[in-house]
Amino acid sequence: MASSNSVASSAAPDTAPDAALVTEINGVLTIAVSTAGAGNSLDDAGVAAGAQALREVARGSRNVGAVLLTGLGKNFCAGGNVRAFAGADDRPTYLREIADNFHQLVSALYEADRPVVVAAKGWAAGAGMSLVLHADVAIGSASTRLRPAYRGIGLTPDGGLTWTLPRAVGAARAKQIILTDRIISADEALQWGLLSEIVADDDVDSAALAVAETIASGPxxxxxxxxxxxxxxxxxxxxxxxxxxxxxxxxxxxxxxxxxxxxxxxxxxxxxxxxxx
The missing domain is CATH 1.10.12 (Lyase 2-enoyl-coa Hydratase; Chain  A, domain 2)
Incomplete structure (x- = not known):
């Protein structure tokens, strides 16, 4: 859930209604995991609404062919809202609740059993990077940056990053990335298989949607x-x-x-x- 300092913001959380965070069009279930508020940090409402919608897919009450994860601001997701961590009366209890809720979303992605596309524009840090690693297809641009961002605030990874990253890039490289809090460029992410394709900065969202719609229209x-x-x-x-x-x-x-x-x-x-x- 950790956030990259490079994209941290003191802005108040966005108040978009849950309905705007989860949409279903042309067989694609789109979940906004972050909003423009709080530096594109992980949005609690988007996580909860997304997990609920994915469980509906798993139960068969939603008929979709693909899942698209996106961010509503200039970044995909800058990680958890560190200012909210700091303001919690009981930080361990609060962080456990946030992690459990986030992990419900990750678990629901797998229970839904649908191809997952990620529009990885801008920063994908902390929880954002974790979610990119769960994508079947991840679309980025030259300005895309991935960063674990946990150790910078003295925390450990969540969202399955310690499970997915070693399987994607190998144990030695995964350890180096997490333990040095390495910023991964778009070219490196593409070379290592963390991104599937790089498009123009302004085309990430539309390209990811097009991929999701193409998958959803198939078998x-x-x-x-x-x-x-x-x-x-x-x-x-x-x-x-x-x-x-x-x-x-x-x-x-x-x-x-x-x-x-x-x-x-x-x-x-x-x-x-x-x-x-």
Missing amino acids: RHADAATKHLLSVSADNSLLEQLTLEARSISERAGLPEGIEGVDAFVGKRAADFTRGR
């Missing part, structure tokens, strides 16, 4: 199954993974998306995966 159940295969691959042997892949592709072949996709290919037409939604 949603197949995408969810593919995401599951990718998520378990690190813990499986090759033979175990081959078994899972064979089972999955066989199952998909008998389901509406697989039938439509194969028939459309043979019929030389575009597949329509939206029928029946």
